[in-house]
Amino acid sequence: MSTAVAIQGIKGSFHHIVSQHYFDADVKIIECLSFDSTIEALLKKQCDVAIIALENSIAGSIIPNYALINDHNLQIVGEYYLDIQHHLMALPHQKITDITEVYSHPMALLQCKAFFKNHPHIKLIEDKDTAEVAQRIQSQKLTQVAAIASRLASEIFELEILAESIQTIKTNETRFVVVKRQDAEVSQNDINKASLKFELDHKRGSLAAILNVLSDCKLNLTKIQSLPKIETPWKYAFFVDVTFDNIADFEKAKSIVTLMATDFKILGAYKSASL
Incomplete structure (x- = not known):
């Protein structure tokens, strides 16, 4: 029986990538578009475990997530460090000069701020999830719009990468924690x-x-x-x-x-x- 895992975001998001790396077996992904709803899925027993980001080597701590773990008496049972590479992507056959708007998660926009100083014609707009923007571009066939997301998202949603690794600091890691409801068992030897x-x-x-x-x-x-x-x-x-x-x-x-x-x-x- 596969493990049900709640993630912030959809398939192709960085949380999804962590779930694939952390768990050896196949996992059933529960997609949630906020950290609050991710934890709610765990509390309502819609999943066995949740994965949430806690801190980034560039942008620092995601402070509300500390409160979520504490306030709901959750238990951290593991952690994972993921190398975050942000890529600019859009529908095929477009150039950066064609792009007028870029939507992405606020953290991704913050980490890529310097790149867009060289492209002042592009308007940056905050959104809920990196991969969800990529999905929307594909499903609605949005031209002149780009997403900042993972390479996996570009593959899943058939988008073309216009610029690779656009984050300001190339060494960019995020620490994710794996949380369960209280009284989860972890081997003392580990x-x-x-x-x-x-x-x-x-x-x-x-x-x-x-x-x-x-x-x-x-x-x-x-x-x-x-x-x-x-x-x-x-x-x-x-x-x-x-x-x-x-x-x-x-x-x-x-x-x-x-x-x-x-x-x-x-x-x-x-x-x-x-x-």
Whole structure:
């Protein structure tokens, strides 16, 4: 029986590519045009697992997705780093000079901003999903309109690539996480990374004290992200990723941080993906 996977976007999107790489077996794709609807599909048990992007090496963290994982008590069970190559594509037999509008996801437009400075005649318009724009161009036979999407999208929707790898920084990676509903099992032998969330009182040294504990317990801090608490001005939740060689070190740190922080939560303990 194939695994049902909810993704943000449609077939040909970068989330779709991750699903193909992460899972060895065939997967049934549940297409969702927002991160909220992706998580909703998981909560309604329309799928077994969801894949969502968390951060990009150029554009930074996708902060609302941290809140989605936390607020719905989801569990991160894995991660995947994907090399993101953005290609400009349109219906066949057109040139860049023919294109008047480019539609794509805001993150893709941001990552390709410098390219379009050399093409000031093109209007950039934000849209929900990279691959969905490619699909629309094909289905509606839209001329003078281009999409920024993956090479897979150009193949699926029979579009011609007008310019390859147009992202400003050529080394462009996005970290995706694989999430399940709570209490998903991950083999203890595979665990060498964890994602944590905690809150701290707004006083001097409180964050430093936590970070010292992580260091003393031989945990390597790979990510820290703060998120303001809307209902409590000037109070922040911290999202932290740590790696470790020995799970006993992680267990020790966990027991200490539980006593020091408010609303301490393990968002997931899983196997680290190679960069």
